[in-house]
Amino acid sequence: MRDRYIGLVILFTAGLLYYWSYGQIVDVGTSMKGVSSPRFFPRLTLIIMAFFAIVLIYQDLVGRGTKSSGKEALISREMVILFSIAGGFVLSLGTLGYFICAPLLLLCTMLYLGERNWIRIILITLITPAVLYLFFDRILEILLPWGTLLEKLAGP
Amino acid sequence: MDLLSILQGSLDLLLTWQCMLSILAGLVWGVIMGAIPGLGIVLAIAIGIPFTLMMGAVNGMAFLLAVYEGSIYGGSISAILIGAPGTPAAAATVFDGYPMTKKGQAGKALELALYSSVIGNLVGEVILILVAAQIAKVALKFGPPERFSLIIFALTIIGSSSGRSLPKGLISAAIGFIIAIVGTDEISGSFRYTFNTLDLQSGIGLIPLLVGIFAISELIMIAESRAGQKEAVLAKSPNPEDNRLSLKELRKELRTIFESSGLGVFFGTLPGLGSTVAAFIAYGNAQRRSKNPDSFGTGITTGVAAAESGNNAVAGGALIPTITLGIPGDIANSVLLGAFMLHGLRPGPELFQKHPVETYAIFLTLIASSFMLLVVGKIGIKIFVRFVNITKQVLIPVVLLFCFVGTYSVSTSCFDLGLMVFFGVVGYFLRKFKIPMTPFLIAYILEPIAEAEFMRSLIISAGNPVIFFARPISLLFMVLMVLSVVFTIYRRKKHPPTKDY
Numbered sequence: 001m002r003d004r005y006i007g008l009v010i011l012f013t014a015g016l017l018y019y020w021s022y023g024q025i026v027d028v029g030t031s032m033k034g035v036s037s038p039r040f041f042p043r044l045t046l047i048i049m050a051f052f053a054i055v056l057i058y059q060d061l062v063g064r065g066t067k068s069s070g071k072e073a074l075i076s077r078e079m080v081i082l083f084s085i086a087g088g089f090v091l092s093l094g095t096l097g098y099f100i101c102a103p104l105l106l107l108c109t110m111l112y113l114g115e116r117n118w119i120r121i122i123l124i125t126l127i128t129p130a131v132l133y134l135f136f137d138r139i140l141e142i143l144l145p146w147g148t149l150l151e152k153l154a155g156p
Numbered sequence: 157m158d159l160l161s162i163l164q165g166s167l168d169l170l171l172t173w174q175c176m177l178s179i180l181a182g183l184v185w186g187v188i189m190g191a192i193p194g195l196g197i198v199l200a201i202a203i204g205i206p207f208t209l210m211m212g213a214v215n216g217m218a219f220l221l222a223v224y225e226g227s228i229y230g231g232s233i234s235a236i237l238i239g240a241p242g243t244p245a246a247a248a249t250v251f252d253g254y255p256m257t258k259k260g261q262a263g264k265a266l267e268l269a270l271y272s273s274v275i276g277n278l279v280g281e282v283i284l285i286l287v288a289a290q291i292a293k294v295a296l297k298f299g300p301p302e303r304f305s306l307i308i309f310a311l312t313i314i315g316s317s318s319g320r321s322l323p324k325g326l327i328s329a330a331i332g333f334i335i336a337i338v339g340t341d342e343i344s345g346s347f348r349y350t351f352n353t354l355d356l357q358s359g360i361g362l363i364p365l366l367v368g369i370f371a372i373s374e375l376i377m378i379a380e381s382r383a384g385q386k387e388a389v390l391a392k393s394p395n396p397e398d399n400r401l402s403l404k405e406l407r408k409e410l411r412t413i414f415e416s417s418g419l420g421v422f423f424g425t426l427p428g429l430g431s432t433v434a435a436f437i438a439y440g441n442a443q444r445r446s447k448n449p450d451s452f453g454t455g456i457t458t459g460v461a462a463a464e465s466g467n468n469a470v471a472g473g474a475l476i477p478t479i480t481l482g483i484p485g486d487i488a489n490s491v492l493l494g495a496f497m498l499h500g501l502r503p504g505p506e507l508f509q510k511h512p513v514e515t516y517a518i519f520l521t522l523i524a525s526s527f528m529l530l531v532v533g534k535i536g537i538k539i540f541v542r543f544v545n546i547t548k549q550v551l552i553p554v555v556l557l558f559c560f561v562g563t564y565s566v567s568t569s570c571f572d573l574g575l576m577v578f579f580g581v582v583g584y585f586l587r588k589f590k591i592p593m594t595p596f597l598i599a600y601i602l603e604p605i606a607e608a609e610f611m612r613s614l615i616i617s618a619g620n621p622v623i624f625f626a627r628p629i630s631l632l633f634m635v636l637m638v639l640s641v642v643f644t645i646y647r648r649k650k651h652p653p654t655k656d657y
Contacts (some may be wrong), residue, residue, distance in 0.1 A: 002320070003324075006324075006589045006591070007323075010327055017334065017349070020349065022350065024347075024348065024349045024350070025346060025347070025348045025349070028383055034613055035621065036611065036614060036615075036619065036620065037344075038341040038343070038344040038346035038348060040347075041337065041607050041610065042334065042337045042348060044218060045330050045333045045337070046330075046333055046334065048326070048330050049327055049330035049331065049334070049655055050347065051324040052326045052327045052330070053323070053327060055323045056321070056323040056324065056327070059321075059323065060271075074585075074588055076380050078376060078379040078380045079376050079380070079584060082375070082376055082379055082552075083376070083577065083580065083581060085558075086372070086556070086577045087577055088571075089560060090570060090573045090574050090577055093573065094570055102560075102561075105553065105556065105557060106553045106554070107561070109552060109553035109556060110549055110550065110553050113379060113548060113549040113552060113553070114549055115547075115549035115550065120550065124553070124554065126552060128554055128557060129557070132557065132558070132561050136549055136561065136565055140207075140208075140210045140565065142210075142565045142568070143568070144561070144564070145564075145568075145570075
């Protein structure tokens with residue numbers, strides 16, 4: 001992606017965050033104003049960020065930007081699918097729990113990446129979550145979530 | 157406390173089975189993660205942090221520092237066996253390590269890499285122990301304006317030396333600052349960019365950020381990679397001399413090893429450079445000083461010795477500014493700095509005053525770790541070689557699950573898991589936009605300190621920013637900052653950099 005577009009994205013983001021600093025930096029009624037205000041440091045940083053975004057755009061316009069390394073796509077299929085699998089894991093963890101989500105995560109990812117050795121798939125999807133569970137639950141004493149579904153099935 | 161009592165207390169902390177086990181586990185984890193191409197030192201440490209939070213400060217840091225040392229050495233295994241460095245730091249090792257394998261001398265190359273790594277580590281650690289306390293004493297005299305100026309100077313150097321583009325490096329640092337600002341302002345108590353979310357009031361945690369930005373995005377890049385995987389085989393040569401390093405051969409390389417280690421320590425202390433640059437400089441120096449420079453690259457022991465001792469000695473050197481000033485010079489040290497803080501040990505000049513026993517215990521664990529690496533490397537090499545051959549179809553899912561479970565274990569919060577995935581997306585686009593990540597992470601780690609020192613300075617000067625220019629040391633750092641930017645612009649015009657980040 002050309003530097004001028006990256007610069008525009010950064011400039012836009014800096015502008016948006018600066019605008020939000022009016023509403024999203026909530027003053028809790030202190031008397032701090034000016035350089036002592038909680039808004040000062042973020043705004044100064046955003047101004048510097050915007051400045052260098054403009055420098056980046058300028059450099060690209062005058063032909064001094066970094067050359068892109070070919071026609072590689074910004075968003076790939078692997079990125080979309082793997083992030084979808086990760087997002088699905090996060091969204092379902094509370095409901096389905098670790099013991100269902102973890103093997104599913106491993107299974108979906110291995111299948112998508114092309115693993116077809118079923119013995120390896122079964123061993124990894126069963127052993128890895130089990131080992132991690134034992135390590136966290138028994139040694140570190142950190143409970144991994146059972147999920148509301150399993151809790152309901154287990155009863156009161 | 158006098159030094160003798162401190163050392164006695166430190167030895168008591170070191171000589172426990174828990175500490176020794178932590179070091180051993182860290183070394184094994186580090187070597188494995190370093191040996192697998194694509195994973196690297198930062199990911200190894202980042203994934204390891206959640207597992208250490210229950211260990212206690214000294215054992216936890218012993219584990220992570222062992223991971224650091226182990227992964228630098230681990231990178232040489234794949235560099236030598238398949239010509240693909242497991243970590244960027246091992247890139248120079250490929251030049252002579254891989255040709256040695258092609259000549260049937262893989263065993264000799266691996267053994268030499270191990271000894272060079274251990275000696276490089278020890279040189280760096282001894283210098284660290286000798287100078288750290290002295291530097292900390294000088295740094296204690298710095299006031300808030302000096303500390304603020306030093307942080308900005310360090311960030312400018314790191315931002316300007318990372319990647320091909322100076323504006324991108326500085327933008328990266330600014331983004332890191334902004335991410336760190338999210339949460340509750342410590343001084344005024346105001347909420348900043350929390351979007352009325354309770355979970356964001358405590359800020360964006362180090363672990364979800366780190367694991368997301370580095371580990372998750374790296375796994376996606378590995379998945380996208382179309383590069384084929386070579387098989388690593390530790391073949392035995394029919395000539396037994398090719399399978400091991402003799403004492404005579406090691407003695408012959410000692411001068412190169414010590415010279416390269418010295419260079420490694422020196423360049424390790426300079427912010428923004430890191431072990432990769434140190435390894436290349438050490439290799440180049442050894443080649444220049446050689447009577448037969450044209451033999452470099454054909455598979456000679458001196459090439460491997462120079463590269464490995466140079467890149468390993470950086471560990472000790474880079475820890476000097478990290479521990480004494482609280483300013484990490486590279487990305488691995490910024491992760492370690494975050495880990496120190498999570499364990500309640502805030503690096504900086506006050507660390508030696510507030511936690512002297514723990515600090516020296518950690519130094520001693522570094523020494524112990526180097527000696528243990530010798531044993532681990534010799535015994536475990538055949539096992540480590542197998543890990544180089546793990547396919548991405550197995551590697552990515554397993555490491556992904558480790559990331560999720562490790563991050564969840566810190567706060568048992570699904571919100572943090574969501575943040576981790578979000579920062580995975582951010583890290584992915586930072587890589588695609590060729591925005592370097594080193595300044596981002598260092599700025600994120602240093603922002604709270606920078607802002608606090610900035611505010612304290614303004615309180616001292618009754619709101620007058622001239623204080624940063626009125627005090628001589630602060631002024632010096634400000635001038636050095638401007639000079640470093642000017643010098644970087646001049647240098648880039650003359651010699652455009654070729655690496656992205």
